[in-house]
Amino acid sequence: MSDSKLKCGVAGVGYLGQHHARLYREMEGVELAGIFETNEERAREIGGIYQCPVFSSLPELAKECDAVSVVVPTDKHFEVSIPLLEAGCHLLIEKPICANVEEASRILIAAREANALVQVGHVEHFNPVMSYLEEVVNRPQYITAERLAPYQPRGTEVGVVLDLMIHDIGVVMQLVNSDPIDVRSVGVAALSKTEDIANARIEFANGCVANLNVSRVSSKKVREIRVFQSTGYLSLDFMNQTGHHVAIGASGLDKSEVPIEKGEPLRLELESFAESVMNRKDPKVGGELGRTALDLAIQITNQIRERTA
Secondary structure (H helix, E strand, O other): OOOOOEEEEEEOOOOOHHHHHHHHHHOOOEEEEEEEOOOHHHHHHHHHHOOOOEEOOHHHHHHOOOEEEEOOOHHHHHHHHHHHHHOOOEEEEEOOOOOOHHHHHHHHHHHHHHOOOEEEEOHHHHOHHHHHHHHHOOOOOEEEEEEEOOOOOOOOOOOHHHHHHHHHHHHHHHHHOOOEEEEEEEEEOOOOOOOOEEEEEEEEOOOOEEEEEEEOOOOOOEEEEEEEEOOEEEEEEOOOOEEEEEEEEOOEEEEEEOOOOOOOHHHHHHHHHHHHHHHOOOOOOEHHHHHHHHHHHHHHHHHHHHHHO
């Protein structure tokens, strides 16, 4: 990249997309080059708030951008991403990368052909909690994760596994660094047409077992993970960016609070994306990891639906 600012755009400025626009507007070395949104009233509103151009088509957006955040519903990721890649834009595609593995693979092929970077928006990988886990977890033996949220219609174009559990799938796969060899899943539809509550038990080739619980019909919000290894265990809260570490020492158990320097994960994610584009380096959460996490999420989803068919 030249010394000029990186021109970034946002396709889709709903609940989450507006924050992408806000952060690009605030980031040093980045210019919010414009937005694309099919809801014209919403497009005018966000364009006015962040004082940026509003484009009426994806090709017009692509023409003015070096990089674009794709923040449309999951089932629209493929049809929005392909023309942007063909126009040469680097992409940050919100998680999950697509609604199915075939579309994800075609996006990765299009990215290679365009020599464009694709980062997938697994935002928890940029949470300071994850940074701490990556430092201290070396051989996890058992992991539990719980992710609960109150019901809201946004995101229900996919089941809760692709909506919420995929965050923890990505985190666990990064920490365990081994192939899953056995998956057992259950789920229940409550308020939407697809599963709203789910549990998955995943066994990995290296012996680690992960147990993931998610619900989008909870009365409270929870985003917690516990990691057990031979040296002790960690209990961490992704939402509040707090937690403790219980170490096994000569004198027994030694509990200490985890020293986490708090930060806004989405800001850290977008800064990392911009840095990857400007320096032409592989993103922390690339398209391949996004596709692998999606593959496991779909396997879990299919198991749930086979049980309830």
